[in-house]
Amino acid sequence: MKRILVTGGLGFIGSHTVVELQNEGFEVIIIDDLSNTSIKVLDSITEITGTKPDFHQIDLRIKNDVKTFFDNNKVDGIIHFAAFKAVGESMYKPLDYYENNLGALVYLLQEMRDRKLDNFIFSSSCTVYGQADELPITEKAPVKTAESVYGSTKQIGEEILKNASNAHNLNIIALRYFNPIGAHESVKIGELPLGVPQNLIPFITQTAAGIRKELSVFGDDYNTPDGTAIRDYIHVVDLAKAHIAALQRLMNKNNKKSFEFFNVGTGKGSSVLEIINAFEKVNNLKLNYKIVDRREGDITAAYADTTIANKELGWKTEKSLEEALESAWKWQLQNN
Numbered sequence: 001m002k003r004i005l006v007t008g009g010l011g012f013i014g015s016h017t018v019v020e021l022q023n024e025g026f027e028v029i030i031i032d033d034l035s036n037t038s039i040k041v042l043d044s045i046t047e048i049t050g051t052k053p054d055f056h057q058i059d060l061r062i063k064n065d066v067k068t069f070f071d072n073n074k075v076d077g078i079i080h081f082a083a084f085k086a087v088g089e090s091m092y093k094p095l096d097y098y099e100n101n102l103g104a105l106v107y108l109l110q111e112m113r114d115r116k117l118d119n120f121i122f123s124s125s126c127t128v129y130g131q132a133d134e135l136p137i138t139e140k141a142p143v144k145t146a147e148s149v150y151g152s153t154k155q156i157g158e159e160i161l162k163n164a165s166n167a168h169n170l171n172i173i174a175l176r177y178f179n180p181i182g183a184h185e186s187v188k189i190g191e192l193p194l195g196v197p198q199n200l201i202p203f204i205t206q207t208a209a210g211i212r213k214e215l216s217v218f219g220d221d222y223n224t225p226d227g228t229a230i231r232d233y234i235h236v237v238d239l240a241k242a243h244i245a246a247l248q249r250l251m252n253k254n255n256k257k258s259f260e261f262f263n264v265g266t267g268k269g270s271s272v273l274e275i276i277n278a279f280e281k282v283n284n285l286k287l288n289y290k291i292v293d294r295r296e297g298d299i300t301a302a303y304a305d306t307t308i309a310n311k312e313l314g315w316k317t318e319k320s321l322e323e324a325l326e327s328a329w330k331w332q333l334q335n336n
């Protein structure tokens, strides 16, 4: 049985990917520092699949702890989710973001280099494109100067991966996520934002649940059909399955270059108002919201051209936006 290390494996995307890995017959080892999730997620994963993943609470910023882990554990692949991911927070804690999102990445790659480990999947983001000049966004779109420290950690992370891959013959794939949303159909795992949600969907579900008074729609004066900003919202389970496809590409040695990257989205853009309307319709409720000023750093529109990912990964999205919004609401109700 192939053993896969999943860092950040108790997080939102990480936990859904662990479930899909176990469903595919992989043995999973999770490293998580529990800074942005709960140990309860480990039990939830076990309830879904019937197999408890091996779990190590490790802070990947501590080089010696990373080394000790690899002294005691042999792995056939690594999926690296562990990182800080709050765009706004990254602007006033840049050094924490560079230390955690890049320092830990370097330590993992050093262990791979020294122990001849291979097959590394990196959690990247469409943020690297900034506001793309053309839509939908292909992998040929230029990487633009990041609008946030968080975005720059993803850009620099990809540079580190490219150079490490070339110098040490490591096979690596970066997946550039669009906007992950929704929850597993079991309603046992989902998005667990600690504190005030930064992202749209958890703020919507908390507003619908009465935890938040109303949703602020950040601007309706964008150059879009209804004036609100457009994003590509992908069901987290579809996103999780893209990681399995990428890992199998590497393990089957089907990759064409040692470092590759793919856009992972639905290929469809939805505006904030379209999301609100769809959420109200599928969950049969009315949402309390108001239009306010734009949020600093937000772009007008981003949605993926999924041609390359579909072809090269043999992967495509299967779940609808409505399924994602319904599952997000069910997850919120479960967590109330």
Ligand code: WQD
Residues within 6 Å of the ligand: 085, 087, 125, 126, 127, 178, 179, 180, 198, 199, 200, 201, 203, 215, 216, 217, 218, 219, 229, 230, 231, 272, 295, 298
């Ligand atoms: C989506 C849309 C907001 C909240 C970021 C990162 C990306 C990834 C996902 C980590 C925008 C609008 C939001 C609200 C609103 N991060 N909005 N009211 O900014 O597209 O992407 O989060 O994995 O890398 O860049 O996602 O959910 O914050 O915003 O109107 O209360 O919803 O303006 O148009 P974003 P988001």
